Amino acid sequence: MSVCLHPCLWFDGNAKKAAELYCSVFENSAIKSENPLAVMFDILGHTFMGLNGGDVHKINPSISFMVTYQNKDEIRRAWELLSYNGNVLMPLDKYDWSECYGWVEDKFGVNWQLYLGEKQDTEQRISPTLMFVGEQNGKAEQAINFYTSIFDNTNIQGILKYNTGDDDIDGNVKHAQFSLNGYTMMAMDSSADHKFQFNEGVSIVITCDTQDEIDYYWDKLKEGGREDKCGWLKDKFGVSWQIVPRVLGELMADPEKSPRVVDAFLKMTKFDIEKLKNA
Secondary structure: OOOEEEEEEEEOOOHHHHHHHHHHHOOOOEEEEEOOOEEEEEEOOEEEEEEEOOOOOOOOOOEEEEEEEOOHHHHHHHHHHHHOOOEEEEEEEEEOOEEEEEEEEOOOOOEEEEEEOOOOOOOOOEEEEEEEOHHHOOOHHHHHHHHHHHOOOOEEEEEEEOOOOOOOOOOOEEEEEEEEOOEEEEEEEOOOOOOOOOOOOEEEEEEEOOHHHHHHHHHHHOOOOEEOOOOEEEOOOOOEEEEEEOHHHHHHOOOOOHHHHHHHHOOOOOOOHHHHHOO
8 A cells, every 4th residue: 555645633622523514514524533632534535634632733824725616506505614603714705716715714723725616637626735924935836846856656737926916926836736646735825924834733644554664754854854753743844744654543443552552652753663563
């Protein structure tokens, strides 16, 4: 099985309630598994993790989720549910790039960009979107090139830049789409005075089969960044990644073994599969 990528959302004890909301909003969605630490669920057939991490980190708009629709009724229904007790960043309306688009932060803090448009080259309807702001502004293209140099099966579908006369810096990325190991992501720069940066509120999980894979992605992504505990690291752009062995889910599902596994990985920075198995 090849390396897989999926997002992780950091919640303050309400991961299951958030997952239940998203499963009510999007079709082909379901909670797959849960334990006190994390909830695994699908949205539009794509894997997400909800982490009950406490109040240490808060999700912000630096990483949002672009959802593509081809039906106005569907996008309006999703908007109504996601905006309830949430915060509208851009109203659902007609814009130059779409007949119907809106950006909303739901009541759990997760940011969604709902977009009515043509079906993309990929079957993936929901994509993490990285916004490079503040000290990272202007680095979106550099980051895309960095990420696509690390993963297999990569593709840069397109990079649209701001021109003179646009409402941002000439040459900054207005919108870009790329894929890592077949997983579609998007990126943009913004020179606006945002009060947030990339943080652990939204991270990207890389699920690996072997220790060699863990070592490879760890060493590549930490270049210019920093190591954190329990398989977490920040890359040189401030984006958080979790590099996790696939077997961890199986080990955590064993009620007798899981406390020892947790005790073992809490002492780790990079995951060691053999030590986890022997815990």
